[in-house]
Amino acid sequence: MTVIDFAAFIGRLATSSGDTILPFFRTSLTIDNKQPGRDFDPVTEADRAGEAVMRRLIKASFPQHGIIGEEFGNEREDADYVWVLDPIDGTKSFIAGFPVWGTLIALLHKGTPVFGMMHQPFIGERFSGDNGSASYKGPSGERRLSVRRCTALKEATLFTTSPLLMNDSDRAIFEKVQAEARLTRFGGDCYAYCMLAAGQLDLVIETELKPYDIAALIPIVTGAGGIVTTWEGKPAQSGGRIIAAGDKRVHEAALKILNG
Incomplete structure (x- = not known):
């Protein structure tokens, strides 16, 4: 399969995780610290629920694929195709009510990232790329992404x-x-x-x-x-x-x- 063949499925992962995470945003949350006694590294039920729904979809659709996730560890990480999941990148912003967070979904092929998406369900934005091109989809429409020139x-x-x-x-x-x-x-x-x-x-x-x-x-x-x-x-x-x-x-x- 090519990256294009996975595009619709990655969209499903983003939609499902967003539908799961968004009801928790700007609500009273139970917040745990992953590193008690050390720096504050928060995790919430929204993080766990978002990753869990993506893992279920991946296992049902591609049981031979591996998964690397922030909340539930690694499975079959030596597989040719491996999904790398961060349900809420920016949990500290999430628990403070700021919308500067996103769900990160990557697909690795033989160890190399071949597709990535950042989904922000509260704002309704998706940034995606496959190394050869990148695109944006959000309230302002759809467009290709391009970095800017900066000489120094x-x-x-x-x-x-x-x-x-x-x-x-x-x-x-x-x-x-x-x-x-x-x-x-x-x-x-x-x-x-x-x-x-x-x-x-x-x-x-x-x-x-x-x-x-x-x-x-x-x-x-x-x-x-x-x-x-x-x-x-x-x-x-x-x-x-x-x-x-x-x-x-x-x-x-x-x-x-x-x-x-």
Whole structure:
């Protein structure tokens, strides 16, 4: 099967997870901490319910496929086709009532992300990509996504979810890039990568990402003409320290600082 053959099914996953998650948004939620005694890493019944419904659909339709999920672990992760699921990327925004979160759905083929979607059911937006192209569908209609040109780091708008999520060493390095950028803003989680693909910003730098945080976003950014790597310039689908840029010149300039 080709990626096109999976497109309708991925749409079903997005619709089903959105229908499951949305009734929980801006309500009183039971919030658990995945890391008691450490940094606050929240999870809610909405996260678990959203992933559970996607897993059920995948197992019913493609029982031979693998699944990597944030809430319920990994199954058959050595299969040729593997689904990577993050039911709510941006749970901290979700529990605060801000709509800067999304459901991330990625399809890997032999370890490489070949399709990704970010679905925001509250706003009704979907960003998707297959490395070769990327598209947007939402209240304002449908269109192809394309990154914008940015010739130098001094002209770039830089995003990170929060520098407080970085260790001291990585934060100090990030601040060197921040000092060179024209504008730096915080927040966004998955939305920052989608706005990069849409040509609204130029650079996203993060650390300590898991595969389910980034796998779906890679085909969206690259499909729009951007680039996503680790800080070392390696493939990003396994997570870690990640840099995404719309223009290769900005990517190269930031990498030099990150590895300086």
